[in-house]
Amino acid sequence: MMTLSRKVFLAAAGLALAQVQMAHAAECLNEGEVGSLVGYALPSVIEGAMTACKPHLAPTGFFATRGSEFAGRYASRKQANWPGAKSAFLKLGSAKDPSLNKTIGALPDSALQPFVEAMVSEMVGGEIKPDQCTAIERGVRILSPLPAENTAELITFVLVMADKPKAGKTSSLPICKAAN
Template identity: 45%
Template sequence: MTVRRAALIAALAAMAGAQTVQAAPAPGPASNRAPCLDNSDVEAIVTYALPSAMGSAMSACAPHLSPQGFFAREGQGLLTRYAAAKPAAWPHAKAALLKLAQQGGTGANGKIDPTIASMAHLPDTALQPFADGMVGQLVSERLKPDQCGALEMATRLLAPLPPGNTAALVGFVLHLTAPRPGTTGAPVGKSGLPLCPTDL
């Protein structure tokens, strides 16, 4: 899985479930386990991605929503409040995204693709704008006009929560609705984040 794909999924999940995310199957022996995201990983990614995702969604939805609606009246204030949580979330979010990128960039010989490996050594001043740009671009590409009304309502309902609580709620819902061992569900791959098994 690439950073681009991970950023997209995190952004869409944060923006009220535009894409369903499934959990990974129960892991095998420790030596064969692929990297997975625990609750704290998901929360960090969502906390970091949320302002870029929301800003892009608000811009894309502006022509399709009332100029007196929630986004128009209170959207910018909400973005400012969420953006304040980004710096603290970045180190953990970066580690989680690189973990996913390394998983998707590992070849048959077990070696990590040099391009993926080099990302870990990029300065934050280069990697953060890349991540923000990918989130914004991908939300714009995937968001449909007929989703804007529901998205605005969902954002209004979540707005009173602190950013950390919003991210924790997203992670909780993703894990709660993920398939359990012995159940069926869409396989993790191009369309989902590999979530670590939980006791939820």
């Protein structure tokens, strides 16, 4: 059974973007690409979590009072993370349909970025169960004092360390062996 923190970290990394593609991905992601994907996806992950959890949390809680400011700190770093995140996103989609992936890769960033962001936010919101909201809000509140780059690096570290295939199970994210 996957722990709540593992689900949140996986969502943060945008794993939900292409679960089927990841299972068959020919290329692995290096740690830098994972970090860029995490850094780029975090604002959308936070927004998706806040939207999904709003009806289940106190109006005086962290998401209600400081969530938008928190997400904004990560949004300011999105452009710096985009090149690596785009590379990771395209690698994740390459095995499923190379021709479609080539078409998507040819889109201008101004068209592709909003698509990726909306998809991440919706997928995260759809995966969160109401009974997880208090724990998710607490986890975000605990991370909030860290600078944005440290939070993304910490989540990347956890993903890389946790991405060790276990007996009878394949890796959940195609991270290059040298990274972990």
